[in-house]
Amino acid sequence: MLYCSSAIGRIVRDKINIGPMKRFCLIFTALVLFCAPLFAADKPRRIVSIGLCTDQLLLLLAEREQIASVSVWALNENMSYMIDEVGNLPLNNSSVEEIIKYQPDLVVASKYAAWDTAKFLRQLGYQVKQIPLARSITDIYSLLRQFGEWTGNQQRAESVIEQMQSELAGIEQRYAERPQKTVIVYSPNGFTIGANTLENDLFTHAGYLNLAASMGIEGFRPIALETLIAADPDVLQIDRNLSRPDSLATAYVDHPALDKMIEHREYLDIPTRLRICAGPMITEAIEIMARRR
Amino acid sequence: MSLLSGHNIDYRIEAIRILEDIDVQVEAGELVGLIGPNGAGKSSLLRLLTGVEACSGGEVRFEDKPLALMPATQRARRMGYLVQGAMAHWPFSVEKVIELGRIPYQKWWQQSSAEDRQKVEVAMTKTETLAFRNRIVTTLSGGEQTLVMLARILATEPELIFADEPVAALDPYHQLHVMEILRNHAAENRAAIVVLHDLSLAARFCDRLYLLNHGKLDCSGSIGDVLTRENIARVYGVDSHIECGEKGVSVTALSRVSEHHP
Amino acid sequence: MNIKAVEPRVLYAILLPILLLVFLLALNVGPVEIDLGKGMQDWFSELTTIESLILFDIRLPRSLLAMFIGATLGLAGAALQGLLRNPLAEPGIIGVSNGAALGAVIVFYYGMAGFAWFLLPLGGLIGALIAVSIILMLVGQSRSIITLILAGIAINSIGGALIALALNFAQSPYAMQEIVFWLLGSVANRSVNELFIALPFMLAGWGMILYCGRFLNALTLGEETAKSMGFEVARMRLVLVLGVTASVGAAVSVAGNIGFVGLVVPHLMRPFVAYEPRRLLLASAVTGAILLLVADIAVQLLSSNGEMKLGVITSLVGAPFFLFLILKSRNVLQ
Numbered sequence: 008m009l010y011c012s013s014a015i016g017r018i019v020r021d022k023i024n025i026g027p028m029k030r031f032c033l034i035f036t037a038l039v040l041f042c043a044p045l046f047a048a049d050k051p052r053r054i055v056s057i058g059l060c061t062d063q064l065l066l067l068l069a070e071r072e073q074i075a076s077v078s079v080w081a082l083n084e085n086m087s088y089m090i091d092e093v094g095n096l097p098l099n100n101s102s103v104e105e106i107i108k109y110q111p112d113l114v115v116a117s118k119y120a121a122w123d124t125a126k127f128l129r130q131l132g133y134q135v136k137q138i139p140l141a142r143s144i145t146d147i148y149s150l151l152r153q154f155g156e157w158t159g160n161q162q163r164a165e166s167v168i169e170q171m172q173s174e175l176a177g178i179e180q181r182y183a184e185r186p187q188k189t190v191i192v193y194s195p196n197g198f199t200i201g202a203n204t205l206e207n208d209l210f211t212h213a214g215y216l217n218l219a220a221s222m223g224i225e226g227f228r229p230i231a232l233e234t235l236i237a238a239d240p241d242v243l244q245i246d247r248n249l250s251r252p253d254s255l256a257t258a259y260v261d262h263p264a265l266d267k268m269i270e271h272r273e274y275l276d277i278p279t280r281l282r283i284c285a286g287p288m289i290t291e292a293i294e295i296m297a298r299r300r
Numbered sequence: 301m302s303l304l305s306g307h308n309i310d311y312r313i314e315a316i317r318i319l320e321d322i323d324v325q326v327e328a329g330e331l332v333g334l335i336g337p338n339g340a341g342k343s344s345l346l347r348l349l350t351g352v353e354a355c356s357g358g359e360v361r362f363e364d365k366p367l368a369l370m371p372a373t374q375r376a377r378r379m380g381y382l383v384q385g386a387m388a389h390w391p392f393s394v395e396k397v398i399e400l401g402r403i404p405y406q407k408w409w410q411q412s413s414a415e416d417r418q419k420v421e422v423a424m425t426k427t428e429t430l431a432f433r434n435r436i437v438t439t440l441s442g443g444e445q446t447l448v449m450l451a452r453i454l455a456t457e458p459e460l461i462f463a464d465e466p467v468a469a470l471d472p473y474h475q476l477h478v479m480e481i482l483r484n485h486a487a488e489n490r491a492a493i494v495v496l497h498d499l500s501l502a503a504r505f506c507d508r509l510y511l512l513n514h515g516k517l518d519c520s521g522s523i524g525d526v527l528t529r530e531n532i533a534r535v536y537g538v539d540s541h542i543e544c545g546e547k548g549v550s551v552t553a554l555s556r557v558s559e560h561h562p
Numbered sequence: 563m564n565i566k567a568v569e570p571r572v573l574y575a576i577l578l579p580i581l582l583l584v585f586l587l588a589l590n591v592g593p594v595e596i597d598l599g600k601g602m603q604d605w606f607s608e609l610t611t612i613e614s615l616i617l618f619d620i621r622l623p624r625s626l627l628a629m630f631i632g633a634t635l636g637l638a639g640a641a642l643q644g645l646l647r648n649p650l651a652e653p654g655i656i657g658v659s660n661g662a663a664l665g666a667v668i669v670f671y672y673g674m675a676g677f678a679w680f681l682l683p684l685g686g687l688i689g690a691l692i693a694v695s696i697i698l699m700l701v702g703q704s705r706s707i708i709t710l711i712l713a714g715i716a717i718n719s720i721g722g723a724l725i726a727l728a729l730n731f732a733q734s735p736y737a738m739q740e741i742v743f744w745l746l747g748s749v750a751n752r753s754v755n756e757l758f759i760a761l762p763f764m765l766a767g768w769g770m771i772l773y774c775g776r777f778l779n780a781l782t783l784g785e786e787t788a789k790s791m792g793f794e795v796a797r798m799r800l801v802l803v804l805g806v807t808a809s810v811g812a813a814v815s816v817a818g819n820i821g822f823v824g825l826v827v828p829h830l831m832r833p834f835v836a837y838e839p840r841r842l843l844l845a846s847a848v849t850g851a852i853l854l855l856v857a858d859i860a861v862q863l864l865s866s867n868g869e870m871k872l873g874v875i876t877s878l879v880g881a882p883f884f885l886f887l888i889l890k891s892r893n894v895l896q
Contacts, residue, residue: 376792
């Protein structure tokens with residue numbers, strides 16, 4: 008900075024013959040114009056993401072040069088929507104040692120995963136930002152905005168939000184005539200998804216009534232198989248990515264009673280990557296759900 | 301033809317020779333005694349003769365057919381084995397214990413028949429155990445328990461009874477009672493082989509004796525042939541007094557022989 | 563002292579109706595109230611309704627499984643106690659159940675279970691067999707109860723550690739937390755599939771055990787006497803052990819290690835069958851079925867979402883009982 012100004016000062020003095028006041032203004036303007044890019048560069052340049060959902064947001068909103076590393080989950084076929092964008096970016100296992108190696112100026116994580124890594128990094132003096140759990144589509148919009156701010160890509164965030172809004176409006180219009188249907192989710196270990204969750208909001212936007220929410224279930228809770236069957240939903244959403252159960256948890260969704268239920272009901276299988284993280288991909292999920300109504 | 305005979309019996313456990321070249325014969329109607337000092341191999345010989353253990357050399361024949369070829373069920377029906385210190389592990393009633401003697405005649409799904417129960421009655425009568433048929437066998441005295449075990453064998457109606465030191469810890473009353481039962485059993489044209497320590501009892505009840513020493517047959521024959529002062533001194537290492545009278549034969553150990561090494 | 567033994571006819575005239583009653587009660591228990599009558603009607607009319615689905619696809623398999631497993635554990639306990647002539651022997655205490663769980667865990671979590679229906683219960687069988695063989699080797703000819711318990715502690719500890727290890731290295735992220743199921747046992751969420759793969763092994767095991775009934779009676783007088791009664795002791799012991807490991811192996815492979823049933827049940831029933839090991843077998847089977855059904859009903863009533871494991875109930879009852887048995891026989895133990 009000082010070197011800049013002294014150099015410019017000498018050049019002006021030697022080459023241009025103008026009065027001292029005018030000289031000063033000229034130098035000042037030149038300085039501002041010259042150094043502006045340096046001031047304006049608040050954007051983090053080495054961002055590391057240590058979770059699946061921040062991976063998605065990072066790959067979506069940030070410039071490629073800003074990204075130092077994404078987590079290994081970004082390459083998971085079932086869970087990562089932005090998998091094609093990963094390319095040859097370095098991957099991390101969310102361990103502190105790996106992350107320090109990248110000397111990040113910003114670390115992004117979810118509030119509800121790898122929080123001990125986040126805490127440790129903060130103690131070591133790194134800048135760590137955590138995204139909260141989105142419980143509705145409105146939450147997703149504020150999340151996108153916030154993330155845009157942290158990474159210096161506010162405009163990009165706004166355009167993504169705009170696109171989402173128009174897509175959602177479109178979907179609602181297209182499927183307005185179809186009747187509303189009832190639905191319940193059943194996942195490994197017998198868990199269902201109730202009110203005050205993002206999934207629930209997706210169902211509402213897609214024209215479904217989530218019976219678990221109607222029963223008063225909030226958040227992620229286990230539900231007895233009998234209760235599920237007694238609720239008699241039109242649609243059952245099951246996570247059946249595995250052909251053979253590899254644990255007792257995944258064997259829950261393999262119970263023969265569910266097969267019998269599905270014979271007479273509908274079976275809705277939304278790819279996990281479309282519904283597990285906050286982001287524009289949820290509109291695709293809503294489209295699939297609405298279409299199946 | 302002997303009821304039971306053993307020829308050139310050898311018995312080895314790992315490298316140790318327990319029995320060497322033993323010949324034994326038991327005829328119907330006989331009560332045979334196996335005597336000898338501790339560790340002479342009497343119990344082992346008895347076990348080989350019952351077929352519970354196999355000989356290392358030589359063979360045992362039952363009615364002149366190899367014992368080893370006899371089916372287990374037949375063997376169980378025709379031979380009864382009273383082990384040393386026989387006791388019941390679970391607190392059965394006396395009657396239940398004796399009923400176990402009928403197992404060789406029952407298939408695995410069968411219950412006791414009327415015939416079985418009748419044989420049990422007969423066995424209890426012979427051993428005079430009717431009085432405590434409902435008592436728990438583990439609460440009986442040593443002598444009473446032995447009678448119950450003997451009754452169990454009698455319920456099987458075997459031809460041969462093998463008894464390993466049946467009277468070792470019993471009072472005189474029960475000692476005589478047990479020996480009498482064995483004597484009576486042999487008398488019904490069957491036979492019994494008994495391992496004994498008490499030489500007087502052996503002399504009084506047995507028809508013939510086999511004297512074993514260090515795994516070898518020292519001598520055999522009638523009471524008079526085997527129970528001589530010289531034999532006893534040589535094998536047992538004690539100087540004894542033998543008295544033969546109309547009340548029977550009694551052997552009394554007097555003193556230890558100094559040069560004897562057991 | 564005379565034992566209050568009960569005639570077989572009378573005993574089963576009492577036990578069997580109790581079993582039926584408890585079974586019907588178990589069918590009536592669940593998170594949802596349903597009309598059993600309607601459920602049965604619908605099923606027979608081949609209608610798939612909520613009632614028929616809940617009754618026949620959820621509750622019936624679960625209760626049947628509880629019944630068969632309870633019978634298996636009771637029977638196996640009685641068999642082992644007869645064989646080892648030791649009232650403290652039972653599949654859980656001597657480590658057979660943990661061995662079975664280890665075998666099942668290896669088959670299930672490492673992807674082998676899907677290839678054929680019998681591989682999972684077979685894994686349980688092999689695991690149980692290895693555990694029992696080690697126990698028999700350690701105990702040898704010793705009649706001492708202490709030796710048996712110590713050997714059991716050793717096998718149980720090793721088994722538990724290996725189960726944790728196997729789960730740790732398994733692919734599935736859920737594996738590690740499922741250790742609770744394997745060590746405590748549960749019949750929740752088990753379907754007809756589990757019943758079908760376990761039943762053949764259990765029934766075969768029962769057959770082998772019951773075949774050895776007379777042998778166990780003869781064993782009361784000692785191995786030598788049993789031999790003289792015409793039993794090939796080594797062969798009979800093998801058949802009995804195979805029966806125990808097949809049935810327990812299959813039971814554990816679908817429901818985890820449910821402990822103490824095989825200890826409590828034979829002890830309760832022994833006086834009623836005049837201490838006869840052979841009679842004890844069937845009596846323990848029926849009583850075991852009853853007790854496990856009762857425990858499963860309790861589990862469903864006590865925890866609304868079925869999170870409590872069956873083994874918690876059986877341990878809460880069985881462990882103090884075990885302690886009481888040890889204290890009571892302190893003088894007799896050698």
